[in-house]
Amino acid sequence: MQTTDDDVLGAALRWRQEGRAVALATVLETWGSAPRPVGSHLVIDGEGNFLGSVSGGCVEGEVVSEAVDVIVSGEPRILEFGVADETAWRVGLSCGGAIRVYVERVD
Amino acid sequence: MRRDLLEKLMAERAARRPAILVTELDTGAQRLVTPATLALDPLAGKLREALRTGKSGMVEDGETRLFLTVEVPPPRLVVIGAVHISQALAPMARLAGYDMVVIDPRTAFATPERFPDVPVIARWPDEALPAQHLDAFTALIALTHDPKIDEPALSAGLRAGCFYVGALGSRRTHAKRLERLHALGLSAEETCRIHAPIGLDIGAVSPGEIAVAILAQVIGTLRRRDAAPAERPA
Numbered sequence: 001m002q003t004t005d006d007d008v009l010g011a012a013l014r015w016r017q018e019g020r021a022v023a024l025a026t027v028l029e030t031w032g033s034a035p036r037p038v039g040s041h042l043v044i045d046g047e048g049n050f051l052g053s054v055s056g057g058c059v060e061g062e063v064v065s066e067a068v069d070v071i072v073s074g075e076p077r078i079l080e081f082g083v084a085d086e087t088a089w090r091v092g093l094s095c096g097g098a099i100r101v102y103v104e105r106v107d
Numbered sequence: 108m109r110r111d112l113l114e115k116l117m118a119e120r121a122a123r124r125p126a127i128l129v130t131e132l133d134t135g136a137q138r139l140v141t142p143a144t145l146a147l148d149p150l151a152g153k154l155r156e157a158l159r160t161g162k163s164g165m166v167e168d169g170e171t172r173l174f175l176t177v178e179v180p181p182p183r184l185v186v187i188g189a190v191h192i193s194q195a196l197a198p199m200a201r202l203a204g205y206d207m208v209v210i211d212p213r214t215a216f217a218t219p220e221r222f223p224d225v226p227v228i229a230r231w232p233d234e235a236l237p238a239q240h241l242d243a244f245t246a247l248i249a250l251t252h253d254p255k256i257d258e259p260a261l262s263a264g265l266r267a268g269c270f271y272v273g274a275l276g277s278r279r280t281h282a283k284r285l286e287r288l289h290a291l292g293l294s295a296e297e298t299c300r301i302h303a304p305i306g307l308d309i310g311a312v313s314p315g316e317i318a319v320a321i322l323a324q325v326i327g328t329l330r331r332r333d334a335a336p337a338e339r340p341a
Contacts (some may be wrong), residue, residue, distance in 0.1 A: 013117055028132070038164050038165075039163025039176060078132065107108070107110055
C-alpha cells in the first residue's frame, strides 16, 4: 500500500510522542507537471529518517537536509525547487515542474 | 507546528470530523479551525469553501499569505442490502480507497462469509444507522429493493446531507418510492437528490457491472462536488 498523507501526519505525531525531534514538510504550491499535489507531506526526524513524499523522490534529499537544520533552529522556512531555480542543477525536478515547500519543526 | 494542534487535528480525523490547520507563512503562527469555530474566524468564507472542496492550498488575506491544510474524513459507502451487487462492490470500494459498511436485517444475507472485505451489520437501518454518523463525506446506497429496508435509510441519508444517495430500482419503482417518501414528509427538493435508477448509464447487466456503474457515479459526485449545491446546514 502507498503511504497516504494521513499516515504521514499520524507518523509526525507518533514520532514526536516517542520523544524524537521532528520536522514536517508540506507542498505549498506547484507549477507545471509537479509529481505530488499541494498539501502532500514529508515527515523527517533529527536523524534524517523520513516518511512520505513531496516530489516523488526528486528533491527529498535536499528537503531532509534543510529539515534537520529547521529542527535545530526552530525557524520555519520555505524552499523552492524547479527548472528555473539555480539549485535545479543540483536537485531539480526532472519532470519540468516547480514546487514550493514549507518546512517547520513540530514542537 | 504546535504539538497540541497536531493532536487535535488527529483527534478530529479519528472522529470523522473535518478540520483546517491555518498557517501564516511569514510568521509561522497557526490555528486549528473546525466547523464549530469557523463562523468566528476572520477567514470564514475561504475556510468554508475549502471544507467544501476538501482541497489544501494557499490563500491571501490582504498582505498575509496563509496555507490551509484541509483535513476532511475519508469517503465512505454505507450500503443497505447484503446482496450480490454489494459483494461485488466491496473489493472495488477497497481498491478505490473508500471505506464501506453493509447493513441488512436479513441474517441469511448479512454474513461475514459473504463479505470478507468489509464489516456487515445484521440489523434494521433505523437501529444501525445512528451509530454510523452519516455525514457529508458518506454515500448512502440502497440495494435491497425492499421499501421497508431501503426507505428509512434513504430518508436518513438525505436528512444527514450525505454527498451521494442512490437507490436500486426501475423508474417505475422509483416513482412509487417517491410517493411514499413524500407521504413521510420529505420534500421534492430533497428527494430529487436520490440517484435512481442507481449508477452511471453504461448498460450494466451483471452485479459486477452494476457495482462499477454505482462506484463511478459515487466518485463523480464526490470529486465534482465543488459544482454541487452546498450541504444542508446542520
